[in-house]
Amino acid sequence: MRYDVTMDPIDPRELEAIVSHPGAGAICTFSGIVRDNSRGQSVTHLDYEAYAEMAVPQMKKIGQEIKDRWPEARVAMAHRTGHLEIGEVSVVVSVSCPHRAEAFEACRWGIDRLKDSVPIWKKEHAADGTFWIEGSEAKPAR
Amino acid sequence: MAVAIAVKARYLARLRELAGVELELIHVSIGATLGDVYDAARAKHPSLPDRGAVRGAVNLEFAGWDARITDGDEVAFIPPVSGGRP
Numbered sequence: 001m002r003y004d005v006t007m008d009p010i011d012p013r014e015l016e017a018i019v020s021h022p023g024a025g026a027i028c029t030f031s032g033i034v035r036d037n038s039r040g041q042s043v044t045h046l047d048y049e050a051y052a053e054m055a056v057p058q059m060k061k062i063g064q065e066i067k068d069r070w071p072e073a074r075v076a077m078a079h080r081t082g083h084l085e086i087g088e089v090s091v092v093v094s095v096s097c098p099h100r101a102e103a104f105e106a107c108r109w110g111i112d113r114l115k116d117s118v119p120i121w122k123k124e125h126a127a128d129g130t131f132w133i134e135g136s137e138a139k140p141a142r
Numbered sequence: 143m144a145v146a147i148a149v150k151a152r153y154l155a156r157l158r159e160l161a162g163v164e165l166e167l168i169h170v171s172i173g174a175t176l177g178d179v180y181d182a183a184r185a186k187h188p189s190l191p192d193r194g195a196v197r198g199a200v201n202l203e204f205a206g207w208d209a210r211i212t213d214g215d216e217v218a219f220i221p222p223v224s225g226g227r228p
Contacts, residue, residue: 051154051218054202115224117204121155122224132156134195134222142159 002076003059005050005120015076015094024074024096026103030111032091034084039138041126048081048090051119055079062113066095070106073097077110079120090122145172147213151183156221157196161187170211176200177207179217196221 002018012031019027034046063075079091093110097103123141124131131138146169153161161183168182176198184190193207199218200209211217 048224049155051152051220054199054218057202118223119154119199119218119220120224121221123155132159132221133224134156137222139156141156 001063001074002078003056003063004078005052005055005059005081006078007080007082010078010080010089010092012089012092012094015078015092016096018076019074019094019096021074021096023072023098025098026100027094027096028100028103028107029092029094030107031089032111034086034088034090036086038124038126038133041128043086044125044127045086046084046090046125047123048079048084049121049123050079050081052081055118055120058118059114062110062117065113066106066110069109070095070097070102073102073106075106075110077114079114079118081120146170147172147174147211149179149211149214150216151179152216152218153183153190154218154220157190157219160189160191163187168217174211175207176205176209176211176217179211180207180219183219190219191221 012029016027059077066073066075074096076094095107122133130141132141148167148169151168152165158164170178197220
């Protein structure tokens with residue numbers, strides 16, 4: 001099991017190793033990557049900020065939700081915080097299951113729930129300024 | 143003397159920038175709700191957005207605005223999280 005918020009680079013292969021076991025015929029891993037553009041503007045870098053004391057328990061809760069729905073799933077999740085450059089990995093959700101259909105579904109469920117309910121925010125440094133991204137909205141940062 | 147309780151209020155991300163503070167004590171009446179704490183916070187920091195754009199948490203769990211607050215609770219005011227297009 002791994003649920004963490006970290007300033008250090010995340011290696012998706014490390015999370016896959018955690019969920020891997022002899023009965024897991026499928027591992028589905030989502031990696032979120034810092035893009036060089038947003039809202040039609042070029043992006044130079046991102047800063048991620050977490051409410052870590054709450055984010056990690058929320059991630060564990062999502063892991064439990066996955067196991068309630070897919071009892072054979074094993075789950076690992078990690079989210080980066082701090083300064084991230086274009087191309088870096090910001091978030092990883094890795095799920096193993098006996099077969100691929102449930103591995104895809106459970107991984108999709110995990111990243112969607114994480115994006116919806118884990119208190120982590122990104123501040124986007126773009127050509128037109130610096131913005132907090134709140135859901136689908138970009139709001140100017142101070 | 144008015145009977146009041148003190149709660150630790152934490153402002154996250156953009157709300158911290160708008161409030162100009164990360165953590166502070168807020169005093170509210172006994173029996174106050176999370177919404178009452180947020181209203182008191184907005185009275186101190188008028189640039190904070192209305193409740194519709196914020197989620198509240200009590201002691202590290204999301205909670206509704208009608209959640210009762212007790213002395214020493216830590217509440218957090220949380221803007222919409224990072225989202226991203228699916």
